[in-house]
Amino acid sequence: MSNELKYIFEKTDCVSTEMLLKYHRGELSNAEKHRVERHLLTCNACSDELEGIELAGDLDAAFFSDLSQWPENKKVKKAIFDGRWKLLAAAAITILVLLTSVITLFVYYPVSDTQLAQEIENMQNQPASEQEEKTRTIEREDKFF
Structure with a gap:
């Protein structure tokens, strides 16, 4: 050139x-x-x-x-599942991660019925002013996050 x-x-x-x-x-x-x-x-x-x-x-x-x-x-030749295997694999992985998360949550942070009942009883026994104060504190903390 x-x-x-x-x-x-x-x-x-x-x-x-x-x-x-x-x-x-x-x-x-x-x-x-x-x-x-x-x-x-x-x-x-x-x-x-x-x-x-x-x-x-x-x-x-x-x-x-x-x-x-x-x-x-x-x-x-058509591919197996016509390329849908990627979608199936992604769905299976997502379900596996969710199940693992839920199981881990219940194993490491178990809440017994007695603990839950005790918390409810404590809340009912507190005077209304203390409950309102706790509610306000929680609301203030939520605003910062």
Whole structure:
């Protein structure tokens, strides 16, 4: 490739890519063919573009010849669960974590019925002013969190 820059957004006297494609396929008249050949002698960018078209043309032919050898009705194996296994795995992990958390909570922080009954009895035996004070204290603490 040349060191000269071709500004692709400026209008130039270069031939179009469509014209180069037609030249490569041999679809141009003699006059158009002569014009393209004269331009290619002076423009390195268009020469490089034509070279790329020629290389790509060879690749296209090879690609389509390989493609035509493939059977048309080839069955494609479907993945197990059609990709749903990821969703099932995520759900199973979530359930496992939740169950582990609940079991751990009850094992390390057991609350017996007697403790619960005693707390309720203590609250009922306290005067109303103390209960209101505890409630206000709890409300103040909740505001900070």
